[in-house]
Structures are given as structure tokens and as C-alpha cells.
Amino acid sequence: MSADVVSRTVGTRTIIELDGVRKTYATGTIAVEALRGIDATITEGEYVAIIGPSGSGKSTLMHILGCLDVPTEGRYELAGRDVSDLEETELAHIRNAEIGFVFQQFNLLPDLTALRNVALPLVYAGVGPHEREQRARRALERVGLADRADHRPGELSGGQQQRVAVARALVTEPAMILADEPTGNLDSVSSADVLALFRELHDSGRTIVLITHENDVAAQADRVLRIHDGELAS
Amino acid sequence: MSWLETLRTAGAAIRAHRLRSLLTMLGIVIGISSVVLTVGLGLGAQDQVRSQINALGSNLLIVSPGSSTGSTGVRGGFGSAASLTQADADAIADKSVAPDVARVAPATSTSTSLTNGTTNWTTKIVGTTTTWEKVRKRTLSSGRFFTADELSTGANVVVLGSDTASELFSRGNPVGQTVTADGTALTVIGVLAESGASSDDSNEDDVAVVPITTAQRLSGSTSNALASVYVEATSSDTLSAAYQEVNAALLTAHDVTSSSADFSIATQDALLSTANSTNKTMTILLAGIAAISLLVGGIGVMNIMLVSVTERIREIGLRKALGATPGAIRRQFLLEASLLGVAGGAIGAAIGVVGAMVLPSFINQPVSVSAPAIAAALGVALGLGVGFGVYPASRAARLTPIDALRNE
Ligand SMILES: Nc1ncnc2c1ncn2[C@@H]1O[C@H](COP(=O)(O)OP(=O)(O)OP(=O)(O)O)[C@@H](O)[C@H]1O
Ligand SMILES: [Mg+2]
Numbered sequence: 001m002s003a004d005v006v007s008r009t010v011g012t013r014t015i016i017e018l019d020g021v022r023k024t025y026a027t028g029t030i031a032v033e034a035l036r037g038i039d040a041t042i043t044e045g046e047y048v049a050i051i052g053p054s055g056s057g058k059s060t061l062m063h064i065l066g067c068l069d070v071p072t073e074g075r076y077e078l079a080g081r082d083v084s085d086l087e088e089t090e091l092a093h094i095r096n097a098e099i100g101f102v103f104q105q106f107n108l109l110p111d112l113t114a115l116r117n118v119a120l121p122l123v124y125a126g127v128g129p130h131e132r133e134q135r136a137r138r139a140l141e142r143v144g145l146a147d148r149a150d151h152r153p154g155e156l157s158g159g160q161q162q163r164v165a166v167a168r169a170l171v172t173e174p175a176m177i178l179a180d181e182p183t184g185n186l187d188s189v190s191s192a193d194v195l196a197l198f199r200e201l202h203d204s205g206r207t208i209v210l211i212t213h214e215n216d217v218a219a220q221a222d223r224v225l226r227i228h229d230g231e232l233a234s
Numbered sequence: 235m236s237w238l239e240t241l242r243t244a245g246a247a248i249r250a251h252r253l254r255s256l257l258t259m260l261g262i263v264i265g266i267s268s269v270v271l272t273v274g275l276g277l278g279a280q281d282q283v284r285s286q287i288n289a290l291g292s293n294l295l296i297v298s299p300g301s302s303t304g305s306t307g308v309r310g311g312f313g314s315a316a317s318l319t320q321a322d323a324d325a326i327a328d329k330s331v332a333p334d335v336a337r338v339a340p341a342t343s344t345s346t347s348l349t350n351g352t353t354n355w356t357t358k359i360v361g362t363t364t365t366w367e368k369v370r371k372r373t374l375s376s377g378r379f380f381t382a383d384e385l386s387t388g389a390n391v392v393v394l395g396s397d398t399a400s401e402l403f404s405r406g407n408p409v410g411q412t413v414t415a416d417g418t419a420l421t422v423i424g425v426l427a428e429s430g431a432s433s434d435d436s437n438e439d440d441v442a443v444v445p446i447t448t449a450q451r452l453s454g455s456t457s458n459a460l461a462s463v464y465v466e467a468t469s470s471d472t473l474s475a476a477y478q479e480v481n482a483a484l485l486t487a488h489d490v491t492s493s494s495a496d497f498s499i500a501t502q503d504a505l506l507s508t509a510n511s512t513n514k515t516m517t518i519l520l521a522g523i524a525a526i527s528l529l530v531g532g533i534g535v536m537n538i539m540l541v542s543v544t545e546r547i548r549e550i551g552l553r554k555a556l557g558a559t560p561g562a563i564r565r566q567f568l569l570e571a572s573l574l575g576v577a578g579g580a581i582g583a584a585i586g587v588v589g590a591m592v593l594p595s596f597i598n599q600p601v602s603v604s605a606p607a608i609a610a611a612l613g614v615a616l617g618l619g620v621g622f623g624v625y626p627a628s629r630a631a632r633l634t635p636i637d638a639l640r641n642e
Contacts, residue, residue: 068555069636089559095635096557107552107639111250123239124557168556 014080015176015207016042016065021074023060023230034060036230037074042209047202049221050211057230058211059104059180065209066101066178067091096124100169102179104211106161108153108168114140115149118168125172139167144193158185166194170201177201179210183217195220237569240562244569251542255574258538262578262615263585265531266608269524270586271593273607276520278600293336293473294369295465295480296500297326317488317496318460325483326465332479334472335465339366342449343461348402348413348442355401359415359442361449362464369466370429377409377424380445388447392420395441399425413442416452420444473501528611532618539571539623543630544641550630551638563631564624571623575616582615583608 023035034057042048052058063069064076067083076083078094086094095101108117119136127135140146143163153161162185169177177198183191199220202208210221218224226233248255299318323340326332342361347354360366367379380391392413399408399422408422420442429438444452467476477499484497550563586608590601630638 063636066555068639069634089561092554092557092559092562095555101555103555107548107555109549109552111247116246120553121556123243124553124559124562126236126239129242 013044014041015044015046015078016040016209017075017077017080018064019075019077021061021064021071021076023057023064023069024072034230035064035071038227038230038232040225040232042207045202045205045207047198047208047220047222048210049218049224050209050227051213051215051218051224052227054213056227058227060230061227062101062178062180062209062211066099067095068101092124096121097172098175100172100174100177102162102165102169102177102182104180104184106153106165108161108164110153113150113152114145114156114164114167117153117164118171121168121172135171136167139171140164142170142197143167144190159187159190162186163190163194166197170197174206176207177209179208181211181213183212183214191217237565240565240569243566244573247566247570248573254538254542258535258542258574258619259578259581261531261534261538262575262619263582265528265534265615266579266582266611267585267589268527268531269611270583270603270608271589271601272523272527273520273604274586274590274601275593275599276516276523277602277604278594280516281602282600293467293470293476294371294501295467295473295477297322297463297465297480297484298498298500299460299462300496300498318463320458320460322484322487322497323460323463325487326463326480328483331483332476334468334476334479336468337365337369337466339363339369339464339466340446340460341366341462341464342446342453342459344449344453346415346442346452348398348415350402350411350413353402353404355398357395357398357401357440357442359444359449359452361444361446361452363446366443366464369464372429373427374424375427376407377422379424380443385445385447388445388451390418390420390448391423391444393424393426393443394422395426395437395439395443396428397437397439398442401440415442418452420448477501524607524611528614532614535575535615535619536622539619540626543567543623543626546627547630547633547638547641550627551633551635551641554631554633554638555635560628560631564628567627568620568624571620572616575612575619578619579612579615583612 018038018040021035021038022033025032025034038061050058050061060069064071067078067086070084083091108114109120112120115133115136118139119132122132122135137146137149140149143166145160145163145167148156148160148164153164156164162182166179166182169179179198182198183194186194195217198208198210208221210217212218297318320340323338326335327338329335339362344359344361345356346359347356349355364380364382364385366372367374374393375396377393379393380389383389384391392415394402394408394413402408402413403411408425411422412419413422414420426439426441426443450458465476465480467473481492481499485492485495488496490496553563553566554560587603590603593599593601630641633641
């Protein structure tokens with residue numbers, strides 16, 4: 001079953017395999033080629049940074065990795081299975097249990113408190129309300145926002161919202177964390193906290209892929225992928 | 235995700251968007267309460283008309299001797315031939331012959347002058363049986379009608395019409411007093427309440443009703459000829475069936491064909507067809523008004539649902555990104571729409587029912603509550619809400635999370 005599509009044991013198993021992945025956006029008459037043939041392999045437990053200029057296709061790539069979008073061309077294999085072969089419910093399960101995604105735009109629900117936003121993935125994981133609250137509270141503590149649990153996103157600063165988004169990605173304890181500029185809005189102290197958190201998760205065997213502009217953030221990773229104009233630089 | 239969890243999510247979403255939820259419900263509330271009230275007003279008016287007509291005897295058939303079928307109008311000696319007898323009345327009263335006939339009242343009719351002391355008044359003496367009171371839908375303002383005993387013994391008792399009573403007894407209660415007809419003293423045992431109606435160009439309130447046995451004795455006639463037989467059908471719906479049965483029974487009894495029939499049957503035809511066409515017009519009118527109010531309410535619900543789902547496509551995208559299956563999304567929106575629909579529907583129905591109870595004291599019109607109207611209105615409102623709430627949501631649930639999240 002899809003439950004063990006992504007295993008948590010550190011090893012040499014290939015977890016992500018991209019083969020000639022292209023993504024073309026058709027806006028009106030102009031077609032934007034956001035990704036032009038990406039080939040890449042990420043091993044289980046690896047800590048990978050993706051770095052590249054604005055508009056180079058980092059977010060587009062990350063969405064495909066997170067099974068949130070589909071490539072126009074090419075193949076994406078997650079733990080040995082072609083993602084295009086997976087059923088909607090299997091995809092939903094993978095997004096829920098195996099992947100923690102931090103959006104560049106946070107994407108918090110404005111009507112829910114920070115706590116409820118963080119607990120949302122657990123709702124779809126079938127976790128009961130009581131345990132949900134406890135786990136969401138713990139995740140908020142880990143990003144240093146325990147005292148903002150009952151605030152709505154509109155009552156939080158950009159950096160605080162970003163940390164809520166990080167907490168939401170952690171709450172299910174997924175095998176893989178995909179973070180799109182998770183420190184983009186953070187000061188150096190909270191940025192260091194979040195990076196320490198990722199390091200800790202990495203040490204416990206999680207695969208981490210993060211996007212960044214900053215070289216010192218990228219330096220945290222085992223490996224850096226440089227993307228330029230929709231292509232990986234070797 | 236369990237239904238309970240979905241219910242929690244849906245409830246939270248409704249609470250989070252109080253204004254939007256309220257507006258949706260308002261559409262349903264207005265739609266349903268107006269349907270309940272318009273239909274209730276119409277049905278109330280219909281019932282009122284029907285009961286007024288029933289009071290006049292919409293179930294009534296009047297069998298008369300002689301024939302009025304010929305193209306030249308009255309044929310034969312109308313009312314003069316002894317072609318209608320007690321035997322005919324008995325035949326019609328036989329349930330196995332005419333199952334749609336409820337009661338039968340044979341009647342003789344003679345014009346006689348009654349005297350009370352020096353007061354003299356000429357009226358129609360009707361000799362009949364105890365069923366007459368029910369068949370003619372008459373009530374008594376005082377006293378009582380004659381009994382079966384008085385009928386079989388041919389007792390000298392009389393029940394006076396209200397006009398007859400006031401002509402003969404200008405003051406005091408006539409019950410217990412005596413009037414004289416052709417030298418026979420009759421005890422007044424009751425006075426009929428005003429009927430307010432007149433038929434056959436005669437005043438229904440100027441009569442003197444006596445047992446048929448007494449009437450035969452008074453007139454000194456030995457024949458059992460009847461002036462008419464009043465027949466009450468089991469309901470206004472079975473009137474035409476009763477007509478057929480009575481007609482067939484009499485044709486057989488008299489051994490004649492319909493072209494040579496020596497009797498005729500009259501109904502309150504004009505009254506009935508007027509009532510029926512009024513009812514039909516009213517029903518169509520009301521159905522129209524109800525349909526329009528439903529449409530207006532429905533369009534309101536539809537709009538708010540469409541707008542709110544469109545607003546929430548980003549939310550659908552995010553929920554999918556966090557692991558919601560399309561089924562979970564569909565169930566959430568289905569429950570949200572149903573909760574709003576049921577709550578709005580219940581409030582609307584309650585307002586309608588309360589209105590139906592309160593309104594009559596203001597507008598002096600009966601308002602009856604129709605369960606089918608409430609059910610239909612609820613069904614339409616729920617259907618529209620769910621249809622226009624769930625359909626776009628389930629379409630959005632099929633998008634990739636990113637496409638849904640990008641939706642503005
Ligand atoms: N929905 C879309 N429709 C059309 N073009 C798009 C769409 N999304 C992205 N693009 C284009 O694809 C290219 C890559 O966009 P992407 O968001 O992946 O860049 P990025 O590397 O994440 O940039 P940044 O660092 O600014 O976040 C850009 O040229 C962008 O304009
Ligand atoms: Mg980006």
C-alpha cells in the first residue's frame with residue numbers, strides 16, 4: 001500500500017527520481033516553459049538545497065515533487081512508483097502522511113487559528129480531536145509559537161505565519177519535508193531555529209528538500225542543486 | 235475522514251462565515267415560508283368555498299317524476315304522473331344497487347294553508363322521512379326533528395321553516411304550540427334554522443315538514459306517489475357515480491330506456507361546476523405564486539452557494555494539498571449545504587406554520603398548513619443548495635492542488 005511508499009530508514013534507496021521533467025504553462029498565446037527537462041535523483045534521508053534566481057522554476061519543481069502538480073512531460077518516480085500511475089486517494093494519502101510541504105506563500109486558512117491550521121493535516125489522517133490538539137501544540141512549540149496558538153493568520157506577522165506553515169509541515173512527522181523558502185521571512189535568530197529543526201529532522205532520517213536564495217542556508221544541506229531557467233546546472 | 239469529523243469541519247466552516255451562512259439560510263427561509271403561506275392561504279380559501287358549497291348540498295341529487303329530456307323541454311306531465319314511488323326510493327337506498335348513495339329521503343309535496351288561531355298562512359307541506367334533515371343538510375334552530383316512531387305511527391307533528399314559523403307565530407317560541415292543517419291539529423316540535431339558500435324558485439325557509447305517513451293521511455290520498463326523492467351521494471367526488479347508479483336503478487325498476495325515461499335527475503350542477511372551475515383557477519394561481527417564490531428563494535441560494543464555493547476553491551486546493559481526498563471535500567460541502575438547507579428549511583417552515591396560525595386573526599381568512607407544500611419547498615431548497623454547493627466544489631476537488639490554490 002501507499003503507506004510505506006516512503007520508508008523512514010536511512011539508506012541508499014532512491015526516493016525521488018526525475019527523468020526529463022518539463023512543465024509548460026500556457027498563458028494566452030505565450031507558453032512559458034518553467035521546467036525544461038529536469039533529470040535528478042534524491043536518495044532517502046538526503047538533505048538537498050535547491051538554489052536559483054527568481055523565476056527559474058524552483059517552486060514549480062517543488063510542487064511536482066510534492067505531488068501537488070503534474071509535469072507536462074517526463075517521468076517522476078516517488079519511491080520507485082511512477083506518480084502518474086497513482087490513484088487520487090493514494091496521492092491524497094502520500095500528501096498527507098509522507099510529505100510535509102511548506103509553501104512559499106504559507107497558504108494558511110484565514111478563518112482558522114494557528115493551532116487549527118497546524119492540526120489540519122491530522123484531520124485527514126484520521127487522528128482524534130484531542131490528540132490532534134496536543135500534537136499541533138507541540139509542533140507550534142517547536143517553532144517557538146506556543147503563545148500564538150489561538151491567533152488567526154491575519155493576527156500574525158509574516159515570519160510568524162511562515163513558522164505556522166513549518167509547524168503544519170512537521171505535525172504529521174512525514175518522511176519527507178519539502179520547504180519552499182522556509183526562512184524567507186525570518187530574522188536570523190528564528191531562521192537559525194528553523195534550520196536547526198530541519199537539521200534535527202534530517203538527523204532522525206527524514207529526507208529534506210529546501211529552496212533558498214541564501215548561500216549560507218544552502219550550506220546546511222548535503223547537496224546543492226542549482227537551477228537556472230528551468231534547467232539544472234551540473 | 236469520518237462523517238463526524240466532516241460534520242465538525244462543516245460546522246466550523248459555517249461558524250467561520252456567519253454572514254454568508256446567514257444569507258444562504260435567509261434565502262431558504264424566505265422561499266419556504268412564503269410557499270407555506272401562499273399555499274396555505276389558497277387552500278384555506280378553497281376549503282372555505284368547498285364547505286360553503288357543501289352546506290348547500292353539493293352531494294345532492296334530486297329525482298323528480300316525469301321527463302325533462304326531450305328537445306322540447308318538459309315531456310309528459312311533469313310531476314303529475316305517479317311515476318315515482320316509495321318502491322323507487324327503497325331501490326335507490328339499496329347499497330348493493332347504488333353503493334355511492336349515502337342517504338335517501340323520499341318526499342311528497344302539497345300546498346296547504348296552516349292556521350294558528352286567526353293567523354292563516356299558505357305553505358308547502360313536505361312529507362318525508364327522518365333522513366330528510368341530513369340529506370338536505372338542514373339544522374334546527376329550536377326543538378327537534380321527528381323520530382322514526384313518529385314516522386311509522388304517522389304522528390301529528392310538524393317542523394316549520396323559519397319563515398313559516400315567523401309568519402304563524404309573530405312572537406314566542408312556536409315549539410310545543412299547535413297549528414291546524416285541513417282540520418287536523420299538528421304539534422310544532424321544531425323550527426328549522428335559516429338555510430339562506432333557495433332552489434327550484436321556491437323559498438327553502440317557507441315549508442312545513444311532516445312525517446310522510448302523516449302527509450298521506452292529511453291529503454287523503456292512498457297513492458304512494460312521490461314529488462321527489464332527495465339522494466345524498468357519499469361525497470361530492472362520487473356524485474356522478476351516484477347519478478349513474480340512481481339512473482340505472484330507476485331505468486331498470488321502471489323498465490324503460492333513457493330516451494323514454496319517466497323521471498329526471500337534477501344535480502346542483504351549475505354550483506358544482508362553478509366551484510370546480512374556481513378551485514382549478516385558484517390552484518393554478520397558487521401553484522404559480524408558490525413556484526415563483528421557490529424560484530426566487532432558490533436563485534438566492536444558488537447564487538450564494540456558487541459565490542461561496544468559488545471563493546473557497548483556494549481552500550479546497552489547500553485541503554487537498556494537506557491530504558484531503560476529493561470524496562472528503564465533496565462530503566464537507568455536501569454537509570455544509572445540507573446543514574444550511576435543513577436549518578433554513580426548518581426556520582422557514584416554522585415561520586410559515588406560525589404565520590398560518592397568527593394570520594387568520596388579522597385578515598379574517600383561513601390559512602391551512604399543507605404538509606406536501608412544506609415538503610416540496612424543503613426538497614427544492616435543499617436540492618438547489620446541495621446541487622449548487624456540491625457540484626462546483628466537487629469539480630474543484632478534481633483540480634490538482636496547485637491549480638485550485640492558484641484560483642483567484
Ligand atoms: N501559473 C502559472 N502560469 C504561467 N506561468 C507561470 C505560472 N507559475 C509560474 N509561472 C512561470 O514559471 C516560471 C517559474 O516560476 P516559479 O514560481 O517556479 O519560479 P521560482 O523559481 O519559484 O521563483 P521565486 O524565487 O521568485 O519564487 C516563471 O517564469 C513564472 O512566471
Ligand atoms: Mg518560488
